Structures are given as C-alpha cells and as structure tokens.
Amino acid sequence: MALKLIVFSALALASAYAGILPVAFESPVAPLAIHTKIVDPNHDPHPQYSYSYDVHDAHTGDIKNQQETRDGDVVQGSYSLVEADGTRRTVNYVADPLNGFNAVVHKEPAHVAYHAQPAILTHAALPTTYIDTGDYVPTKYVYQH
Template identity: 60%
Template sequence: MSLLQVVVSVACLVAVARAGVIAPAALAAAPVAYTGLPAAPLVRAAPLAVAAAPVYADSYPQYQFAYTVQDALTGDSKAQEETRDGGIVKGSYSLIEPDGVRRTVNYYADPINGFNAVVQRDLPVVAAAAPLVKAAAVVA
C-alpha cells in the first residue's frame, strides 16, 4: 500500500467518524498497518463543534413565477408559469416537440387530490425558414 493510499484511507476514516457514521472510539481502536514505512506518531484532531442552523417553516407558502423563451435562431419555444397559495399549486408549461407539435401541460396539485395534469397537443408549428445567403462570385 502506498503512502498516498494510507493517507487517503485515514482521511476517509476521520471524515466518516466526524460525520457521526462511526464512533470516534471505533476509529481509535481500528488498526493501522504500514509496511515498509517508518513508524510515525498518529496525530488526532479535536472534534469540531458545529451548531445546527435553525429551520424556519413557512406555515402558508405563497409564490408566483413565469418565464418564456422564444429563440428565432434555434427555434426554441417554451414557457412556464406557476402559482402557489398555501398547499395548492397551479401551473402550466408548453414546448415545441421535435415533430413540431406544441405540447401544453396544465397541472393542479393539492394535499387532498395530489398532482393532476391535463396534456394538450396543438397543430404543428411551422417555423419560418431562414433566408438563403448566396455566396458572391469569386473573380480571379
């Protein structure tokens, strides 16, 4: 086992112990074997004191957002809007599928009925073709 492998193994054990997955006492009892390396004292760091951040829960969450993308260069066309009022979420999104059909999904979610969606497919969207550019004649 190389020195690098030993150092990485010990560092992993220390990280797991500090995370609380294994007890520090179990780490102290774990044998560490070196072959072909001079004996070196094992240095142990003091445990870190970490204070947990308070968790704030919004008793009545509310938000609203929307965005639209219309890129004539790439043909990317999509939109989404969503509103939340307490436990009720309403929204929709739309996009152009590879076959040119616009798909629109309207959804509604609440704690009683769960998530419900209605998918609608419209007629294919025909994108305007980009104008052709003629190369200028090269005169020698």
C-alpha cells in the same frame, strides 16, 4: 504483653485516621435530557409564490414557457413547448394534498411547420503527407509460457 499493647494502640490509631468508608459506590447521575421542540424562525406556515418565464430562440428553435403559482399546499401551473414537428404541447397541472398531482396534456396542431436553421458544417484541413524517416521500428511481440 507489651507487644499486644503496642499492636492494639497502632490499630486504634490507624482506624481513627482511616475515615468512613462507604458500603457501596454510586455512579454519578446524568442530567435529564429535556426534549424541546425546535422551531425554525423562517418557517412560513402558508407559503405563497408565483413565477413565469418565456423562451423564444429563433437560432436553436427553442420555444417554450412556464408559469406556476403556489398558495399554501396547492400548486397550479402550466408549461408549453413547440416540438420538433411544429406542434405545441401544453400541460396544465394542479397538485394538492387531497388529490395529489394531476396533469392534463393538450396538443395543438402546427399552423406553420417551424424549421430550425441548419447547422453550419466546416471541414478541418487534411493532415500533410506522411514522410517515413525510418526511425521507427515496430516491436516484435512474442508470446511465451
């Protein structure tokens, strides 16, 4: 009987120090992701630019020019070049969201045929004569299975 009393008091003492055990464990809740719209501070809602350039190189015969302007979503421009036969090709184009890209090509006849300067050809000196010293012996190749 004393043994039962010792076992019972040990169980009571152990359960007193065991604490409260939960029925189920819950996983930690992740914080909600809030979708925020990222706005670029450098974004221009109505972009505008304009540029042009000309090239006239008599040495290579490269003659061309281009100009382009943008106002919002509409881009207008043109470029022209002198082709090898001396004709001038001009392309005028417009690009907008409604009609897309549209180009009109004009070809003007050559007034004076333009000829680029001919290339200057130089020939390298021929190598000196070959002197056989007899040091080189060609290898005999043998084909075997």
